[in-house]
Amino acid sequence: MVKKTVKDLDLKDKKVLVRADFNVPMKNGQITNDNRIQAALPTLEYILEQGGKVIVFSHLGRVKTEEDKEGKSLRPVAERLGELLGKDVTFVPETRGEELEKAIDSLSSGNVLMFENTRFEDIDGKKESKNDPELGKYWAGLGDVFVNDAFGTAHRAHASNVGIASNIESAVGFLVEKEIKFIGGAVDEPQRPFVAILGGAKVSDKIGVIENLLSKADKVLIGGGMTYTFYKAQGKAIGNSLVEEDKIDLARELLSKAGDKLILPVDSVAATEFSNDAPSEVVGDEIPEGKMGLDIGPETIDLFRKELEGAKTVVWNGPMGVFEMENFAKGTAAVCEILAKLEEATTIIGGGDSATAAQQLGFEEDFSHISTGGGASLEYLEGKELPGLAVIPDK
Secondary structure (H helix, E strand, O other), rough: OOOOHHHHOOOOOOEEEEEEOOOEEEEEEEEEHHHHHHHHHHHHHHHHHHOOEEEEEEEOOOOOOOOHHHOEEEEHHHHHHHHHOOOOEEEOOOOOOHHHHHHHHHOOOOOOOEEHHHHHHHHOOOOOOOHHHHHHHHHHHOOOOEEEHOOOOOOOOOHHHHHHOOOOOOOOOHHHHHHHHHHHHHHOOOOEEEEEOOOOOOOOOOOOHHHHHOOOOOOOEOOOOOOOHHHHOOOOOOOOOOHHHHHHHHHHHHHHHHHEEEEEOOOOEHHHHHHOOOOOOOOOEEEOOOOOOEEEOOHHHHHHHHHHOOOOOOEEEOOOOOOOOOOOOOOHHHHHHHOOOOOOOEEEEEEHHHEEEEEEEOHHHHHHOOOHHHHHHHHHHHOOOOOOHHHEEOO
């Protein structure tokens, strides 16, 4: 998939609408992690260097009622963006109307304006989230060209991505281009051996990904809570471990279809309760009565290390255990370390909790690519078409 990019657009003196993903974590009106703002800087700086006028916008959280607007304004984001760009960012606390239109009309080349949270349009009939055609057309009319650099919403057809792109000349930004290159490249044309590592709590969250990657990867390594649904499908004891009873038949089917391609843990770290302070022990591939598996064990770490030897492409989505608790983070940390030391391999984290884990454990710089979109990267790994990308013309 080779999409038209921001470099294919004439930007000089143009009003450039940029859909960014500034859905950042906030506490008491303060941004607690600005990674998503920093990730958008290369695209915004390029447009400014080319003499464009940047009109940037995003959603922030879920907004369904007037009360939900509390603490969801993009004003703090505009202020932080200004600090990172080293220039003032004009903030307009509206999503439409005369104040916004006048501010855009008076914007000079090389300057930046941000307007309010696009989800504020969801209070009266979900106009943003349901891709209201009138709203998409209105926003498109505010600019000359559109750049979608919000991969995190690419799996949704919203007015602020699909709606605008349907009405105006459009391209992707550098961040989305990178996501297409790494995740799309891994799934469509991987260098081999290609190994996928899938973790997280539930099989149901990853059914499509497992099925798609079983047809593409050389090996699929399974960890996390979904291990125990697979164990139960094999008739093994799982104690009090997490299990999806309604997915046991599906797990059995996947095991049968996969043959030796699907690798399950051979041991677990089990505890009596879901608590960092609970006494824990390493057990084999059956969990004793009264205990629950909360992480992969040392033998599994060794097994995964062997399976990853010589891999040229690795995609990882989902932690190996309850990494938020220090005593059950060893498996996830070990996978981070193994991947960080792989030579001449393209290593990709598909967003979500595994991305958070890599960042928290200090391995962020050791991966070829960490996706900015949890849900979007999952659907991309499933082989689904993402509406926010499909609407952008090919190069």
